[in-house]
Amino acid sequence: MINQLKELLSEEQVSINETILEQHSQDESYHDVAKPDVVVFPKTTEEVSRILQYANTHKIPVVPFGRGSSLEGHIIPYDNGITIDFSLMDKIIAIQPEDLLVVVQPGVTRTQLNQALKQHGLFFSVDPGADATLGGMVATNASGTTAVRYGVMRDQVRDLEVVLADGTVIHTGSLAAKSASGYHLNGLFTGSEGTLGCFTELTLRVYGIPEFETAARATFNTVEEAVEAVTSVLQVGIPIARVELVDEESIRQVNAHNETSFAEKPTLFLEFHGNEAGLAQDVAFTTELMQDAGCTEIIFETDTAARNQLWTARHNLAYSYIHSHKGKKMMVTDVCVPISELAHAIHHAREQLTKYQLAGGLLGHVGDGNFHALVMVDMKNTDEVARANALNEAIVEYALSKNGTCTGEHGVGVGKQKYQRKEHGAAYDVMASIKQTLDPNNIMNPGKIIKVDPV
Amino acid sequence: MINQLKELLSEEQVSINETILEQHSQDESYHDVAKPDVVVFPKTTEEVSRILQYANTHKIPVVPFGRGSSLEGHIIPYDNGITIDFSLMDKIIAIQPEDLLVVVQPGVTRTQLNQALKQHGLFFSVDPGADATLGGMVATNASGTTAVRYGVMRDQVRDLEVVLADGTVIHTGSLAAKSASGYHLNGLFTGSEGTLGCFTELTLRVYGIPEFETAARATFNTVEEAVEAVTSVLQVGIPIARVELVDEESIRQVNAHNETSFAEKPTLFLEFHGNEAGLAQDVAFTTELMQDAGCTEIIFETDTAARNQLWTARHNLAYSYIHSHKGKKMMVTDVCVPISELAHAIHHAREQLTKYQLAGGLLGHVGDGNFHALVMVDMKNTDEVARANALNEAIVEYALSKNGTCTGEHGVGVGKQKYQRKEHGAAYDVMASIKQTLDPNNIMNPGKIIKVDPV
Known part of the structure; x- marks a missing residue:
């Protein structure tokens, strides 16, 4: 297998180095580890297609790999086989400000993209905790703190170039902002966790950087009051950009690992995006609603440094737990x-x-x-x-x-596989039949999302 | 067949009345008409399931029918068979303001829903020209003037109860606002035009009525200038709620059929939703951008009557063409x-x-x-x-x-079927394989979206 893969790619794009195999045996979760037989590093769509044709013919399991930052064992190759590492496919192919679109390879990370977008006055909205690759984020339908305003990963996908299990290359969408043509393959492949194919190019939606941003921290005596406050804000239609709940225990963790001394009570971290006048009115109305719900203190941070401190503390929370x-x-x-x-x-x-x-x-x-x-x-x-x-x-x-x-x-990965039938009922059979149709040999990230009985 | 259907339902829910058949032989398009053999009027999910089980066993084509307002022949039964008319399934089952969700039967129309939502301070955003049923709107992934701000029909679907070709009942989603579980069946079934199953219950997202609305009419010398103006507005991130282009010829049509005397030039109809202070700033900035792009006149309408006149004129444009x-x-x-x-x-x-x-x-x-x-x-x-x-x-x-x-x-219906392979390339085969898997006898609205070769 190793020699054949080296023929399909090149010597240095195929590795059985023990450290490399180890790196590809785990994600950031608590799930058991397992090593692939080999890790390959393709540079082009054509190479990915060749790998999958080969693997499909020989019924070898394949796991696509971004950065290994998944949290449910998505990229752990329990059936061994080939791990496809997309780190060499990390080019930003095009930035189209007029269309509010970017075209990227799957190995580009979200901070890499945002760095490049800045000079165009644009940003990419989805922000999971990790600096994941965009390919991985599409694969898991990632989201984060801004989903309440800008939507999840699936809402940003305009088109995907996908290599199917048999090596066929398809495009799941177009460049049109909306479409009523064909079945919605963008949606089907987003969140498919490598079980239906490998992404080799992503066309994603980006946004203009808002004219004005304000952040706030609101303290409550109980979690219930905090949630009630959020419900009111959403119901009156204030287009809040972020609203994060951090409980007492986590605030203690924040204070221990950052230069903060936030009140150790259930707290909402809030952010507003818009124009200056509109935000002033949103902020005043939100403050009123928060106080009605029992907020004991609300502090606004308009300057960038204080705002960054707030959000860095929130984003690093998981890592600060790990480090301590x-x-x-x-x-x-x-x-x-x-x-x-x-x-x-x-x-x-x-x-x-x-x-x-x-x-x-x-x-x-x-x-x-x-x-x-x-x-x-x-x-x-x-x-x-x-x-x-x-x-x-x-x-x-x-x-x-x-x-x-x-x-x-x-x-889902492996961690939530056992709940799939319970959650989806008869719809799980529909999903399984789609998996079976598109990957009849069950080579694509086997065991994740859909459990296929061995033939 | 008629007798068997009467046994599955009841005498008065099955019709072969010539006028009824005729009503179900056409939509609002120019496509050739064709009559079903029979029209049935189910009242429950269970009845729909019984009809499909029967049709599937006997390989009888089935066409789901809302109001017949489709524009590409979607509901024309070219292979005859059974048309399922959902007009008796027209109940609003639940309005959940806290969750910003409604649960409705497929025969509810969008104006019927908006009427009921008003007292809760909520509205449903999608507004195609016709007062279509919500089931039909999900089936075609309808949109309209507000998609630029609130998204298309697919963006509003939280869950669908679907009866599959063999009578199995599934749910495609949950009540959670976001999910990374399983494959995205909400997206797959939305826009499937009755080719994968019949919808019997829809859970849809609704929005709080904005605090403030402003409409405007902006006149340009050329269509190019008008489009350039829109591009600038979008790029700076002004969250415009509606932006419609109406060319000279159509403005003449508007003036001829409404009490308006708009300048007969390329015109943008605009609408802004938000809070009062924010809108004032958005409106000022938009005016500037419009003038930079060559706008010769921009007139704002803040009072409800004038705003309604503007949008009624726009919405009735297609019908005024028909009537004249x-x-x-x-x-x-x-x-x-x-x-x-x-x-x-x-x-x-x-x-x-x-x-x-x-x-x-x-x-x-x-x-x-x-x-x-x-x-x-x-x-x-x-x-x-x-x-x-x-x-x-x-x-x-x-x-x-x-x-x-x-x-x-x-x-797609029948009108755009011939472009499906060209537009989707190899992805068309993926779509066809999904159709084949979920509807092996090709009874569900045959000939629409996917052309299946007769066995």
Whole structure:
């Protein structure tokens, strides 16, 4: 296999170096690791097509790999085989300000793109915690703090060049801003986690940098009050750009790892984008609504440095948990529920943390009803692992009972595979039939999202 | 068949009345008509499931029918069979203001929904010309004047209850505002035009009625200048709610059929939603950008009556063309191109109207790059029909050559079927394989979107 791959690509694009294999055996999750047999580094769509044709003919499992920052074991090759690392396909192909579009290769990261967009007065909106590759972000339908205003990854995808399991190259969309032509393949392939094909080129939507931005921090006595405040803001249609809930426990973590001394209470981090006059009015109205809901303090930060400090603290929260719990691994729950159920769901999650005697923070993108319990687990302590798994399960079951989803933004990977039938019911069979049709040999990231019985 | 259907439903829910068959033989397009063998009027999901099980067993074609306002022959049953009319499934099941969601049956129309939402301070954003049913609007991925701000129909779909070809009932989504779980079936079924299943319940996103609205009418000497103005407004990120281009010819039509005396020049109809202070700043900036692009006059209408007159005139444009050309049928082209290509594309369309000696208006949702040439055709004049078809073809070919789409919002139906392979290339085979997998007997609206070779 190694020799044949070297013939299809070149000597130096194929690696069985132990360190390289190890690097491709894990993501940032707590899931068991597994090494691929070989890692390949294609440079062109044609090379990816050749790899897949070869793998499909020989029924060899293939896992596409961006940066390994996934959180549910998406890129762990449990059936070994070939890992395709897209790090050499990292070019920004075109920036089209008039069309508010960019064309990039899948290995480009979101900060790399934003760096390049800045001089055009544009930005790319989706911001998961990690500096993931855009290919990986499309694969998991990533989102983050700005989804409440700008949408998730799927909302940014205008077209994908995809290499299918048999090596066929397709385009899933066009450059038109809207279309009622054909079936919506952009949506189907976004979030497919490498199970239906490999992305080799992405055409994505970007936005003009807003004229004005304001950030705020609002403190509450209870999580319920904070959620109530968010609900009011959304219902009156204030186009808030970010609204993040950080609970007491997580604020303590923030203060311990940043130069901040925020009040250690349930807190909303807010951001507004717009024109100056409009923001002033939004901010005044929001303040009123926050106070009505029981906000004890709201502090606005208009200067860039203070705003950056606020958001850096929020973005680094997961990493600061990791750094302060050496030797442990991070388990993050990721349910999303209807907003009307959010306060109850967060309350329930806190109860479960207590019940299972786990220390952990609760935080979330509350404008979307998406929240995380963040728990550091000693993977050698089987009892702790069992309790953490039970916690995750209890939180998922609760969300599903409220017509929510087992994953708001991290994706299915292996971690949420077992909930797929329960969440989707008979629709799971439809998904499985699509997988079967597009990847009959089940070579594309097998075991992720859809469990196919071995033939 | 009639007797068996009467047993599955009830006597009065099955009709072979000639007038009823006739009503279900045509939409609002110029396409050839064809009658179903029978029209059924189910009242429940279970009845729809029974009908499809029966039809699938006996391989009888099935066409779902909302109001017949489609524009590409979507609901014309060219293979006869059973038409399922959803007019008895017209209940608004739930309005959930806190979640900004509604649950409706497919036969509810958009004005019916907006009427009910008003008292909650909410509105449903998508506004095609016709007062279509929401089921039909999901089926065609309809949009209209507000897509530039609020998105198209697909962006509003949170969950669909769908009866598949074999009678299985699935849910394509959940109530969560975002999800990274499973494949994106919401997106796949939205825009599937009845070729993959029948919708029996829709969960849709709604919005808070904006605090403040302003409308404007901006006049230009050329279409190019008008498009340039729109491009600038979008690029600086002004969140315009509507921006419609109406050309000279169409303004003449507007003035002839409304109590208006608008300057007969290329005109933009604009609308802004937001808070009062923010809008004032948006309006001032927009005025500046419009004037920079060559706008000769811009008039703002803040009072509701004047604003309504403006938008009523725009919305009734297609119908006023129809009423003033008795005996003719309307052919509307519907391409969408990248914004950077829009001015050229509209210019090209005007040239084609001249070349083919056809009178027609050009109008469009220019914020999305979507525009229509509206031509009244005497279907008995074979030469005129041929010229109109040639015009449509030339406009589509031009859009495809610019990486646009053959249909921005009207859908494929039969009218755009022939362009599907050209537009989607190898992705068309992926679409066909999905159709084949989910509807192996090809009973669901056969001949629309995907052409399946007879077995």
